[in-house]
Amino acid sequence: MGWLKTGSSKPSAGLKGVLREVLSYKSAIAGIVILLFLIGLSVYTMVTIPLPEAIQAWRSSEAWSRNPRNAQPEWIELFYGRRLPRTIKVSLGETKASEVLREDGTLSVSWVIHFNYDYDDFPSEIIVFFNSSYVEKPVVEIYWIRPDGDEILLKKHSLRRPDDRLYLSNDLGLELKLERLFESKIGKKPNFTVTVEKGLFSEYSQDPRVLKGVYGMRLEATLSKNDVLNAELVVYGTVHGLAGTDHLRRPLIIGLLWGAPIAMSFGLTTALLTTSLGLIIGTISGWYGGKIDSVIQRIVEINAVLPFLPILILLTTFYRIDLFIILLSVVVLSIFSLGIKGTRILVMQIKSYPYIEAAQAYGASNMRLILFYVIPKILPPVVPGMISSVPGFVFLEAGLSYLGLGDPFLPTWGKIISDAQTNGAFYKGMYYWVLEPAFMLILTAIAFALIGMALERIVNPKLKEL
Amino acid sequence: MNSEGRLLELEDLRKWFEIRRGFLSSKVNYVKAVDGVTFRLDEGMAMSLVGESGSGKTTLGKTIIRLYEPNGGRIIFQDRDVTHLKANDLKWYRRMTGLVQQDPFGAFASHFTIFRSLEEPLLIHNTVKSKEERAEKVFKALEEVRLTPVEDFAYKYPHMLSGGQLQRVAIARAIILEPRLLVADEPVSMLDASVRIEILTLLRRLQERLRLGVIYITHDLATTRFFSEWALIMYAGHVMEKAFTQEILRNPLHPYTRALLTATPEPNPENRNRFKQVPPGEPPALIDPPKSCRFSPRCPHAFDKCFKEEPPEFEAASGHWVKCWLYERS
Amino acid sequence: MSSSKSVLSVRDLKLYYRTRKGVVKALEEINFDLEKEDTLAVVGESGCGKSTLARALVRVLPRNIHTYEGKVILEGRNVMELNEEDFRREIRWRKISIVFQGAMNSFNPVYKIGYQVAEPLIIHDHLEKKEALKRARQLIELMGMPGVFADRYPFELSGGMKQRAAIAMALITNPEIVILDEPTSALDVLTQANIINLLKKIKNEFKLTYIFITHDLGLASELANRVAVIYAGKMVELSSADIFYTQPKHPYSKGLLASAPTLSTDRRPEFITGVPPSLIDPPSGCRFHPRCRFAWEKCSSEEPAMFQVGEDHLVRCWLYGDGK
Incomplete structure (x- = not known):
């Protein structure tokens, strides 16, 4: 314990000196860069997506109805080497309608909308969203116009409610119709199951091949005079944004972004609280000795054999689970850790140093001795330990969320992994769903571990030689 | 030596340390580190406490400044009984006494600058209120111990100074509260020979100038001569001999004192041609010391009585006490 | 010269x-x-x-x-x-052998003094352990210590005694x-x-x-x-x-x-x-x-x-x- 030697050991020479020394380690610089990135990310997130908004959005399914389900992140294309479909949204409102006034006073309206499709894969889903007001439920006829000029009647649909949705993908009748169309066009049964998406977007060929070009959709409806009809065609892609989406069409990016401040504040706060409270308890134990020491040591020993996780599960069952309660229980369960024994021995050692005796001789009180003479001496080895313990707490929070013991409202990394697990992400090949939050967790862990290790080497010169 | 000049009086002072064997054992043993010490020190005087390791001299020093609470006897400081002072009274006593320790390298918190180390006593006792006054006091103390220019030293950390310089700082810290009594516990034993004299000379000057009472604890008889008026020889927790330093050096009475004087090396090329006549053996364990004279097992002059009874302190000559049966008749 | x-x-x-x-x-x-x-x-x-x-x-x-x-x-x-x-x-x-500063604190606490004094003989002269220990005991006696101290552990000896043992250790290889x-x-x-x-x-x-x-x-x-x-x-x-x-x-x-x-x-x-x-x-x-x-x-x-x-x-x- 070179740093414990009074006098002969090198000085800490203040914060500046420590910082300069830290920066002499490349690994520490890397750690600091990652940490700064994560902090920047957290600040950005908190500013752009305020927490209440994020929580609300995360919990509503309506907000994400125009997102594809279980879409991969866009950059996944780089690995496939082909262009994967984004989500295309075309609304009627943007196109001109042709109107014919019938004798009975109704209007026969027709719209045509166009969109370009030049992706290398089929879309994942097609839905038509209606938004209308009417006196009498109108009937809508929907035609599909392929780039090769073919026009297919998709559906004659009587609106069930003003904001009706037409899930074309689920339409078995349409599927059958398209299959028959393919059979007649190529003269035999195609080699693939003609789903709605493939039927609408494939060339007429034995194997599914995307027909690129400008597609159109025509809507015809008979409306009463004051009826308003608007509709939106959404052709869902298979990729979405930076991080993809989950089974509830939520963009994972929100969870990943919000995960950062939550994980870091949870990790740092617990690490800071457990370390500093443990430090104080250990110091009191070592300094005063006697009965106080005995009591504290027994608590530590009992705490060491208490099963941490079951108690935490018990607590979270009986109390409303939120992040603060979890933080509090983790802190309470961790302060009487075995680390106290180490602190206690250090303090007992320091207590016997001449400079402490000198201070007693000029009348320093116990309080002053502990605060100004002992704790600054034991801080150097404690700080790197604290930094290094942050990943543990970040993982703990993720683990608890994974077990369903996390805060149910906050989007966290652990919860994303938990969702992925319950939805069989790996079995369905949706690796991104697990790997993205895992990557963030590891990144955070590495940042703190690198900094902690560098600090450790600085305060414990023996490690420098390793 | 009138009553007014009286600074410190010890009456049969005892400091025993308890040793319990085992956790539940009720048997208590004592290490009798200081076992009945009586002396008087006047203001502005220096007394050397001479003894080997384990003689109890360091324990006595720490008991005098109440780092330890005595188990028996009394400490009278400026006509006030300080034996069992508590809390605020003890804090007053802390201000009236100063300590210089053996190891200058360990005597300072390595995270404090010299300035802060010297400021601490002032902050604790709040004797000067303003920051400027405190700084002035710190600088003055550094000047007092000749660490000039003071700015060169005040803002350094302890590891940047040599042992001799640190010991000066330690002295500055010990006198910054303007105490009346200074206990210097082997203040030079870890320093080089040339620096030793420098530090002792400094201590001596301060003692004379500030009229400090000084208790100089040492194992080296040779350094007592020019740096103390009184000398007190300790062995195994007992005071074996006490007198004026000059008297003890010129006319040592106790066989132990004589052995110490013989054993103290002196530069002389003749030394290599002769063996020293020193008693063999080692000091007794203080848990179970001899019931009689504690030096008797090693004493070349010991006779029957020495092994049976503990001798009292005889005044062999005026102002010269010796705890030895050889001087019973006088 | x-x-x-x-x-x-x-x-x-x-x-x-x-x-x-x-x-x-x-x-x-x-x-x-x-x-x-x-x-x-x-x-x-x-x-x-x-x-x-x-x-x-x-x-x-x-x-x-x-x-x-x-x-x-x-x-x-x-x-x-x-x-x-x-x-x-x-x-x-x-x-050339050496008695280091503070040699008395450099004894290994888990070996007996006699063995530690004899160690240079075992290493340098490849002497039988028994013979080496005998020589160590003789030397320890020559240093003015009772021979039984060879069978003691360092913590059982005073500083002076350990220093004598350190000197014996420096002398054992002549x-x-x-x-x-x-x-x-x-x-x-x-x-x-x-x-x-x-x-x-x-x-x-x-x-x-x-x-x-x-x-x-x-x-x-x-x-x-x-x-x-x-x-x-x-x-x-x-x-x-x-x-x-x-x-x-x-x-x-x-x-x-x-x-x-x-x-x-x-x-x-x-x-x-x-x-x-x-x-x-x-x-x-x-x-x-x-x-x-x-x-x-x-x-x-x-x-x-x-x-x-x-x-x-x-x-x-x-x-x-x-x-x-």
């Missing part, structure tokens, strides 16, 4: 360390000869390089060595040319030269005197040559017939003890002697002002000049050599230089 009679001659020994702040010139221009049964006291302040000299002679050195050169001629053979393995096998402990690096520094006065008596006795019995490293001139005079004073890594005076203690020449030697308190005379001890220089960036010229009362211009510009000032008396000081 004819080097033909000498058991040990050191020529231009130089030792530098590498540190974060720069190269420490720990030892430079160390020259001396030792005849059989000489005791050379090497004296100086802490950090002057005297302990480094002891370690350099037995080649027990830290890893951060920058330069280590010169000649160490032992019985006519330059041992600096030996590689580490040969040095260990033929020289260390066989020819070396020619024993280096004593502050062998009594942590001991009480009476114990110290007893150990010095012991060292005198065994020197006569074993016909030993000592190199006695100490900062205490009084102690040095108990053993030394020759004295070397080292200041800031360089030898500044080398002479017989009889001359040194009566007519020291170098101002630093004079200062050292004046600072040693005495009981037999009424001389008031004095001290040398100032502090020893840094060995990373030592002063120009004579290294002592910043603290020297007699220094003049030449002292700060030119470095003095070791000048012969009498038979067997060398001084590194311009006061005795060619021009004067």
Whole structure:
């Protein structure tokens, strides 16, 4: 314990000196860069997506109805080497309608909308969203116009409610119709199951091949005079944004972004609280000795054999689970850790140093001795330990969320992994769903571990030689 | 030596340390580190406490400044009984006494600058209120111990100074509260020979100038001569001999004192041609010391009585006490 | 000084360390000869390089060595040319052994004293353990300890006793030269005197040559017939003890002697002002000049050599230089 030697050991020479020394380690610089990135990310997130908004959005399914389900992140294309479909949204409102006034006073309206499709894969889903007001439920006829000029009647649909949705993908009748169309066009049964998406977007060929070009959709409806009809065609892609989406069409990016401040504040706060409270308890134990020491040591020993996780599960069952309660229980369960024994021995050692005796001789009180003479001496080895313990707490929070013991409202990394697990992400090949939050967790862990290790080497010169 | 000049009086002072064997054992043993010490020190005087390791001299020093609470006897400081002072009274006593320790390298918190180390006593006792006054006091103390220019030293950390310089700082810290009594516990034993004299000379000057009472604890008889008026020889927790330093050096009475004087090396090329006549053996364990004279097992002059009874302190000559049966008749 | 009679001659020994702040010139221009049964006291302040000299002679050195050169001629053979393995096998402990400063604290707490004293025999002479232990016990008795102490553990022995055991350990392989690096520094006065008596006795019995490293001139005079004073890594005076203690020449030697308190005379001890220089960036010229009362211009510009000032008396000081 070179740093414990009074006098002969090198000085800490203040914060500046420590910082300069830290920066002499490349690994520490890397750690600091990652940490700064994560902090920047957290600040950005908190500013752009305020927490209440994020929580609300995360919990509503309506907000994400125009997102594809279980879409991969866009950059996944780089690995496939082909262009994967984004989500295309075309609304009627943007196109001109042709109107014919019938004798009975109704209007026969027709719209045509166009969109370009030049992706290398089929879309994942097609839905038509209606938004209308009417006196009498109108009937809508929907035609599909392929780039090769073919026009297919998709559906004659009587609106069930003003904001009706037409899930074309689920339409078995349409599927059958398209299959028959393919059979007649190529003269035999195609080699693939003609789903709605493939039927609408494939060339007429034995194997599914995307027909690129400008597609159109025509809507015809008979409306009463004051009826308003608007509709939106959404052709869902298979990729979405930076991080993809989950089974509830939520963009994972929100969870990943919000995960950062939550994980870091949870990790740092617990690490800071457990370390500093443990430090104080250990110091009191070592300094005063006697009965106080005995009591504290027994608590530590009992705490060491208490099963941490079951108690935490018990607590979270009986109390409303939120992040603060979890933080509090983790802190309470961790302060009487075995680390106290180490602190206690250090303090007992320091207590016997001449400079402490000198201070007693000029009348320093116990309080002053502990605060100004002992704790600054034991801080150097404690700080790197604290930094290094942050990943543990970040993982703990993720683990608890994974077990369903996390805060149910906050989007966290652990919860994303938990969702992925319950939805069989790996079995369905949706690796991104697990790997993205895992990557963030590891990144955070590495940042703190690198900094902690560098600090450790600085305060414990023996490690420098390793 | 009138009553007014009286600074410190010890009456049969005892400091025993308890040793319990085992956790539940009720048997208590004592290490009798200081076992009945009586002396008087006047203001502005220096007394050397001479003894080997384990003689109890360091324990006595720490008991005098109440780092330890005595188990028996009394400490009278400026006509006030300080034996069992508590809390605020003890804090007053802390201000009236100063300590210089053996190891200058360990005597300072390595995270404090010299300035802060010297400021601490002032902050604790709040004797000067303003920051400027405190700084002035710190600088003055550094000047007092000749660490000039003071700015060169005040803002350094302890590891940047040599042992001799640190010991000066330690002295500055010990006198910054303007105490009346200074206990210097082997203040030079870890320093080089040339620096030793420098530090002792400094201590001596301060003692004379500030009229400090000084208790100089040492194992080296040779350094007592020019740096103390009184000398007190300790062995195994007992005071074996006490007198004026000059008297003890010129006319040592106790066989132990004589052995110490013989054993103290002196530069002389003749030394290599002769063996020293020193008693063999080692000091007794203080848990179970001899019931009689504690030096008797090693004493070349010991006779029957020495092994049976503990001798009292005889005044062999005026102002010269010796705890030895050889001087019973006088 | 004819080097033909000498058991040990050191020529231009130089030792530098590498540190974060720069190269420490720990030892430079160390020259001396030792005849059989000489005791050379090497004296100086802490950090002057005297302990480094002891370690350099037995080649027990830290890893951060920058330069280590010169000649160490032992019985006519330059041992600096030996590689580490040969040095260990033929020289260390066989020819030169050492009692380290604080050797009493360097015993392994889990082995008995007897075994630890015997260990060099087992390692160097490949002696049977039983035979080695027997020799160790004999030597321990010779050191004035009861033979049963061989069967005790280090913690059961007092500091003085452990120091005796350390001396026994240094003697067990019958070396020619024993280096004593502050062998009594942590001991009480009476114990110290007893150990010095012991060292005198065994020197006569074993016909030993000592190199006695100490900062205490009084102690040095108990053993030394020759004295070397080292200041800031360089030898500044080398002479017989009889001359040194009566007519020291170098101002630093004079200062050292004046600072040693005495009981037999009424001389008031004095001290040398100032502090020893840094060995990373030592002063120009004579290294002592910043603290020297007699220094003049030449002292700060030119470095003095070791000048012969009498038979067997060398001084590194311009006061005795060619021009004067």
